[in-house]
Amino acid sequence: MHLKVGNKFGDRLILAAVIALAIAWIAPLVWVFALSFKPDEFLAQRTDVMLSPPFTLKNYLNILGTSQVFGWTINSLIVACTQTLATLLLASLAGYGFARTEFRGKNVLFFIVLAGLAVPEQAIIVPLHAMFADLQMHNTYSALVLPRLALPFGVFLMTQYFKAIPKDIEEAAMLDNASRLKIFFRVILPLSIPAQATLGIFTFLNAWNDYLWPLVSASNPEMYTLTLGLASTQTNFAQSEGLGFLMAQAVFASLPVFIVYLFFQKYIVAAVSGKTVR
Amino acid sequence: MTGINLRGIDKRYGSVDVINNFELQINPGEFLVFLGPSGCGKSTLMRMIAGLEEVSAGEIHVAGRDVTHLAPGARDIAMVFQHYALYPHMTVYDNMAFGLRNVGVPRDEIDRRVQEAARMLELVPLLERKPVEMSGGQRQRVAIGRAVVKEPLAFLFDEPLSNLDAALRGRTRIELARLHQRLKTTMIFVTHDQVEAMTLATRIVVMNAGRIEQLGRPMEIYHRPATRFVAGFIGSPAMNFLDVDRIEAPNGFVAVRLPDGTTVQTSVPAAGLPTQSKLTLGVRPEALSIGAAEESDVLVGNAEVVERLGDQTFAHIALRNGELVIVQAGADSTISVGDLVGVRLDHSAVHLFDQSGIAYHAQARSVA
Numbered sequence: 001m002h003l004k005v006g007n008k009f010g011d012r013l014i015l016a017a018v019i020a021l022a023i024a025w026i027a028p029l030v031w032v033f034a035l036s037f038k039p040d041e042f043l044a045q046r047t048d049v050m051l052s053p054p055f056t057l058k059n060y061l062n063i064l065g066t067s068q069v070f071g072w073t074i075n076s077l078i079v080a081c082t083q084t085l086a087t088l089l090l091a092s093l094a095g096y097g098f099a100r101t102e103f104r105g106k107n108v109l110f111f112i113v114l115a116g117l118a119v120p121e122q123a124i125i126v127p128l129h130a131m132f133a134d135l136q137m138h139n140t141y142s143a144l145v146l147p148r149l150a151l152p153f154g155v156f157l158m159t160q161y162f163k164a165i166p167k168d169i170e171e172a173a174m175l176d177n178a179s180r181l182k183i184f185f186r187v188i189l190p191l192s193i194p195a196q197a198t199l200g201i202f203t204f205l206n207a208w209n210d211y212l213w214p215l216v217s218a219s220n221p222e223m224y225t226l227t228l229g230l231a232s233t234q235t236n237f238a239q240s241e242g243l244g245f246l247m248a249q250a251v252f253a254s255l256p257v258f259i260v261y262l263f264f265q266k267y268i269v270a271a272v273s274g275k276t277v278r
Numbered sequence: 279m280t281g282i283n284l285r286g287i288d289k290r291y292g293s294v295d296v297i298n299n300f301e302l303q304i305n306p307g308e309f310l311v312f313l314g315p316s317g318c319g320k321s322t323l324m325r326m327i328a329g330l331e332e333v334s335a336g337e338i339h340v341a342g343r344d345v346t347h348l349a350p351g352a353r354d355i356a357m358v359f360q361h362y363a364l365y366p367h368m369t370v371y372d373n374m375a376f377g378l379r380n381v382g383v384p385r386d387e388i389d390r391r392v393q394e395a396a397r398m399l400e401l402v403p404l405l406e407r408k409p410v411e412m413s414g415g416q417r418q419r420v421a422i423g424r425a426v427v428k429e430p431l432a433f434l435f436d437e438p439l440s441n442l443d444a445a446l447r448g449r450t451r452i453e454l455a456r457l458h459q460r461l462k463t464t465m466i467f468v469t470h471d472q473v474e475a476m477t478l479a480t481r482i483v484v485m486n487a488g489r490i491e492q493l494g495r496p497m498e499i500y501h502r503p504a505t506r507f508v509a510g511f512i513g514s515p516a517m518n519f520l521d522v523d524r525i526e527a528p529n530g531f532v533a534v535r536l537p538d539g540t541t542v543q544t545s546v547p548a549a550g551l552p553t554q555s556k557l558t559l560g561v562r563p564e565a566l567s568i569g570a571a572e573e574s575d576v577l578v579g580n581a582e583v584v585e586r587l588g589d590q591t592f593a594h595i596a597l598r599n600g601e602l603v604i605v606q607a608g609a610d611s612t613i614s615v616g617d618l619v620g621v622r623l624d625h626s627a628v629h630l631f632d633q634s635g636i637a638y639h640a641q642a643r644s645v646a
Contacts, residue, residue, distance in 0.1 A: 166361060166363065168359045168360075168361055168363035169363050169364075169365060169366075171328075171330050171350070171357075171359070171363065172357070172359060172363040172364075172365070172424075173365070173376070174329075174330070174349070174350040174351060175328060175329075175330075175350045175351055175355070175356065175357050175377070176351060176376050176377030176380055176424075176428075177351030177352070177377055177380040177381050178351070178376070178377075178380050182380070186376075187365055190367045191366060191367060
């Protein structure tokens with residue numbers, strides 16, 4: 001990118017501001033990471049150290065030593081992956097319907113879907129709990145996954161993305177004798193991979209980090225997700241001790257999310273920058 | 279080879295009539311061009327033939343089969359889109375093979391057809407590329423190849439050259455003409471570019487406001503336009519139009535008087551012309567020539583603009599009554615801006631239009 005000479009000062013100012021914001025954002029994360037390698041006893045004295053010794057892996061060994069942690073990780077993986085795949089399928093099908101087909105009441109239905117964005121989670125948590133209790137579904141994977149599948153944001157995102165795909169590509173496929181379903185799976189869906197990736201990552205992160213609904217629905221420790229399970233091991237609510245263990249838990253719980261982002265970040269960049277197909 | 283028959287086609291969007299009772303027989307093996315300004319309904323008509331738009335009324339027959347309510351893929355018709363409409367995530371090979379796979383053509387046969395089309399369109403080195411890795415001209419050839427491999431009953435082209443630069447447009451035009459000569463399949467081509475229409479068409483359908491203004495061979499449309507709209511739409515620069523009064527002429531041909539009082543004896547027979555006195559005289563730039571202002575029977579005016587194109591010169595002459603006519607002068611013409619000149623008319627090449635725009639021509643001349 002070529003910068004105009006007259007704008008150099010302004011550009012440097014913006015760059016400095018961006019760097020400052022980046023440092024402010026990343027500093028707590030680095031701090032958490034550093035503290036996770038400190039002994040609890042040391043952190044009871046002081047927490048203003050990062051790179052200086054002492055170091056220990058004890059906090060991580062304690063996590064792995066908790067007998068149920070792998071079960072909780074598996075639960076989280078099952079819930080997050082199922083929720084992600086099902087959301088992608090549902091949001092894509094619904095988005096395609098809204099973007100490309102005409103049916104009576106389409107606009108009203110789309111408005112109702114969007115209205116879902118305005119309903120706070122806390123407002124429906126009690127009715128949801130009552131409903132799943134009536135159905136005797138609490139402490140099941142279905143209970144952890146099903147309430148999260150109706151994702152208005154996902155439907156909206158996919159609708160907008162499908163609208164941006166040139167219609168004549170679809171018409172060419174119609175002339176190529178492809179059925180509506182084949183057009184969707186062979187032509188439209190592959191073209192929407194950047195949006196799918198964005199929605200997939202977004203959904204996976206939400207599912208992985210979800211705490212409130214698993215807290216309400218899963219009372220059996222065997223059905224805990226990782227966030228819920230790790231929280232249940234915290235006996236010291238004032239957090240005046242065991243800070244290293246707490247930080248290690250935070251890092252451990254974040255690792256899968258971090259790895260997912262590393263693999264798919266190019267799709268996020270493509271989708272956020274508004275790239276589409278022609 | 280197959281013909282296409284459009285019977286009483288209507289297209290309405292809500293209360294708006296876009297096409298009304300459209301009738302047309304497209305002959306087998308013909309290269310028919312729909313020509314008209316934007317919004318005249320030509321693309322809508324093509325999309326209805328393709329099955330991408332429902333007809334509001336009427337029937338479409340392809341090779342004698344009623345396809346009016348068949349899905350696009352069931353009509354045995356291929357279409358080339360203005361923006362290519364290639365599948366961006368597929369290679370050139372897969373773009374061409376996709377339609378054949380959908381109807382269960384055996385793999386060997388698909389390969390044979392794709393390779394043959396690729397050879398014909400010089401796409402062999404590009405078969406493994408994706409559309410994003412190709413130029414506009416190459417993409418257009420792939421789009422044509424995708425249509426060719428289907429071996430359809432008819433090809434539809436929706437302004438396929440409009441996205442190409444001038445040089446490439448000329449080359450692709452010639453390739454399309456060759457393709458038609460080779461395949462001898464019915465082709466329908468939509469354009470608003472008269473050069474494409476004149477050079478490619480067996481017959482041209484000039485459309486305006488959803489109806490046919492004229493249907494005919496290119497030179498017939500050029501030399502004997504049916505209406506003032508056609509006369510003004512075909513030809514570059516456009517035909518000159520002058521308001522005139524009809525005067526009595528004893529020889530059976532119409533004479534007219536121009537606003538500056540000049541009398542012009544035309545070769546348009548008086549018989550058949552309505553009796554109204556107000557007419558419009560139409561004359562193409564090449565039927566006018568520059569003479570001296572002192573000559574008799576000339577229109578006198580000043581050269582306002584002179585366009586020198588190398589092989590010819592166009593002089594824009596402002597007549598005494600303020601009207602402007604464009605004259606095609608020779609390449610070596612010495613006319614300059616501001617010159618007072620006389621404009622001679624070739625009386626055998628003038629056209630008259632009545633107040634409803636219907637054309638009356640000089641006695642028939644042979645047209646190609």
